[in-house]
Amino acid sequence: MPELRTIAPMIASVLLLSSTHPALGAAAEGPVVDLPEEDEPFHGSTPHYSHRPSKTIVGGYGELHYNYAKEEDADEGSAGVDLHRLIIYVGHEFTPGLRFSSEIEIEHTLAGDDLPGEVAVEQAYVDYEVFDRALAIRAGLMLVPMGIVNQWHEPPLFNGVERPMVDKLIVPSTWREPGIGIALSPAEEWRFELYAMSGLDAAGFSLKNGIRKGRQGGAKAVADGLAFTGRLEHEPLPGAVFGLSGYFGSAGANAGLDIDVPVAGGTLDARYKKRGIEARAEVASFSIGDTEELRLTDGGNGPDVASRIVGFYGEVGYDLLARSDRSEALVPFLRYEHYDTASSLDGRDKTAGDEAYAVDDVVVGLSFRPVPQVAFKGNATIRQKGGVAKGETLVDLGVGFMF
Amino acid sequence: MRDAIRQRIPRARDTLGAALIAGALATAAPAQGVYWTKADLLKSFFAECERVSYRTIDPSPSQAARLAKRLGEPARDAYTVFYGVGKGGIRGIALIDEEIGQHMPITFGVLVGTDGAAERIEVLVYREAYGDEVRGHRFTRQLEGKRSTDRLRVGDDIDAISGATISAHSLVRGVKRCLVLAELLVLEPGMVEVLRP
Numbered sequence: 200m201p202e203l204r205t206i207a208p209m210i211a212s213v214l215l216l217s218s219t220h221p222a223l224g225a226a227a228e229g230p231v232v233d234l235p236e237e238d239e240p241f242h243g244s245t246p247h248y249s250h251r252p253s254k255t256i257v258g259g260y261g262e263l264h265y266n267y268a269k270e271e272d273a274d275e276g277s278a279g280v281d282l283h284r285l286i287i288y289v290g291h292e293f294t295p296g297l298r299f300s301s302e303i304e305i306e307h308t309l310a311g312d313d314l315p316g317e318v319a320v321e322q323a324y325v326d327y328e329v330f331d332r333a334l335a336i337r338a339g340l341m342l343v344p345m346g347i348v349n350q351w352h353e354p355p356l357f358n359g360v361e362r363p364m365v366d367k368l369i370v371p372s373t374w375r376e377p378g379i380g381i382a383l384s385p386a387e388e389w390r391f392e393l394y395a396m397s398g399l400d401a402a403g404f405s406l407k408n409g410i411r412k413g414r415q416g417g418a419k420a421v422a423d424g425l426a427f428t429g430r431l432e433h434e435p436l437p438g439a440v441f442g443l444s445g446y447f448g449s450a451g452a453n454a455g456l457d458i459d460v461p462v463a464g465g466t467l468d469a470r471y472k473k474r475g476i477e478a479r480a481e482v483a484s485f486s487i488g489d490t491e492e493l494r495l496t497d498g499g500n501g502p503d504v505a506s507r508i509v510g511f512y513g514e515v516g517y518d519l520l521a522r523s524d525r526s527e528a529l530v531p532f533l534r535y536e537h538y539d540t541a542s543s544l545d546g547r548d549k550t551a552g553d554e555a556y557a558v559d560d561v562v563v564g565l566s567f568r569p570v571p572q573v574a575f576k577g578n579a580t581i582r583q584k585g586g587v588a589k590g591e592t593l594v595d596l597g598v599g600f601m602f
Numbered sequence: 603m604r605d606a607i608r609q610r611i612p613r614a615r616d617t618l619g620a621a622l623i624a625g626a627l628a629t630a631a632p633a634q635g636v637y638w639t640k641a642d643l644l645k646s647f648f649a650e651c652e653r654v655s656y657r658t659i660d661p662s663p664s665q666a667a668r669l670a671k672r673l674g675e676p677a678r679d680a681y682t683v684f685y686g687v688g689k690g691g692i693r694g695i696a697l698i699d700e701e702i703g704q705h706m707p708i709t710f711g712v713l714v715g716t717d718g719a720a721e722r723i724e725v726l727v728y729r730e731a732y733g734d735e736v737r738g739h740r741f742t743r744q745l746e747g748k749r750s751t752d753r754l755r756v757g758d759d760i761d762a763i764s765g766a767t768i769s770a771h772s773l774v775r776g777v778k779r780c781l782v783l784a785e786l787l788v789l790e791p792g793m794v795e796v797l798r799p
Binding site for chain 2: 326
């Protein structure tokens with residue numbers, strides 16, 4: 200019996216063929232082609248792929264950070280050094296259109312009881328191309344397609360040692376949930392993803408971290424509350440891309456509550472990388488419902504979370520070596536961020552403590568990329584907090600890599 | 603519609619027709635992720651020619667040394683170069699090569715004119731989950747007309763596709779290698795001499 204894989208493209212082709220295609224039959228004419236009997240040799244830096252015994256690929260990425268922070272008016276700051284994350288990528292190609300991809304993460308090197316780190320499966324999904332790249336089915340533990348950094352989180356792909364705070368506290372990167380969905384690319388300048396995934400757990404919501412601790416990540420996740428999320432990307436010119444993402448889910452059921460706690464969010468982002476200029480901007484906002492009722496659960500000790508969390512940033516950099524005869528990249532950059540995990544509160548007034556969650560960061564830094572897959576990074580951050588909270592000065596140094 | 607789909611339509615229909623006649627639906631349909639076979643791409647590259655042939659070239663020691671210097675990697679023992687022959691003689695040369703993307707190799711072909719300029723670039727097989735936008739003409743047309751001595755630097759004269767940065771660097775590196783190979787192995791020593799049957 201034929202496999203579905205074999206028949207599906209044929210059926211789809213027949214459905215799409217409304218009239219005789221001009222290219223039909225062209226392959227039968229044209230020149231006579233002599234081909235070497237052996238497909239060797241290839242000139243690439245790797246042995247010819249089809250001659251490899253294994254279609255299993257190992258890769259990875261990681262980043263080492265040095266962080267220094269000093270509070271306003273303090274005499275001395277504090278410093279730390281951390282192998283923040285090391286990720287092992289394992290992929291396997293069953294056929295060119297049927298692939299498995301996974302990332303296993305070790306955070307902060309030491310994982311276990313009373314140790315700072317964790318071992319986690321970051322991604323594990325199967326891609327099945329029903330009709331080439333125009334339509335693929337994707338299922339497994341996948342990244343929630345919100346904002347820029349959650350999907351493109353490898354350290355050489357963003358400036359600054361730490362990820363932008365908006366991509367940490369508003370979009371809780373690295374945010375991944377189990378689910379199933381489709382990836383569509385009907386034309387090369389349009390990309391679209393749509394997934395049904397497990398939702399958030401409202402028990403983890405807080406004023407300080409927003410929805411971040413409500414991520415379930417497929418760890419025996421409660422699947423009583425589902426979420427739907429999608430992203431539309433338009434790239435009118437190579438290197439200039441706009442993205443619009445949406446998220447709708449309910450988080451109450453996953454916390455074992457009778458209340459719904461709906462969560463709706465959106466991000467709007469843009470990236471521009473041409474002629475040495477590297478610029479990006481993102482706006483992210485999530486609305487959380489039933490927060491007043493959520494606070495009253497657990498005898499009034501329920502999670503205290505804002506009804507709206509919001510943030511945005513803009514960043515611009517320039518590759519000083521773009522016009523030189525060097526192949527490396529040296530990119531000074533400037534970023535402004537504003538984020539607030541207590542933007543709106545339902546059922547109670549804002550206190551001075553709540554005001555402190557509104558933060559402005561000005562980040563100045565430098566990235567050096569000897570190859571696109573490796574970045575040495577440094578930056579200084581001036582952080583101002585709302586209300587009477589004290590600001591901070593931060594200095595970060597780091598190295599990141601991917602392969 | 604994407605070029606890739608157009609490419610698949612004739613092959614898929616041919617396959618279906620053959621299968622119906624043979625009464626066996628399970629004859630070979632092209633695998634997903636494969637956008638061109640080597641033979642189809644060479645036919646398309648040299649559509650106006652009568653014959654496409656190939657020559658396996660063993661670089662001389664001095665060629666190998668110059669290749670290593672220009673490529674930044676050791677030269678191989680042998681290279682295969684395809685060429686199309688029409689009424690007016692040799693129409694151009696083609697190289698089919700691979701370059702590692704982020705995790706998986708990208709198989710691509712370059713048509714090089716007799717003047718040493720890239721005329722057309724196509725991806726035969728793209729294997730990674732992301733970044734296949736480098737297959738599109740919007741990206742590859744930036745490479746058309748480029749010569750081995752051109753800069754070919756992503757971020758300067760070539761723009762990467764967002765989300766396909768590593769694949770863009772890989773494909774550009776591979777195309778530059780093919781242009782250097784065409785120049786040093788075929789054009790510089792005299793195309794007619796090198797490709798003489």
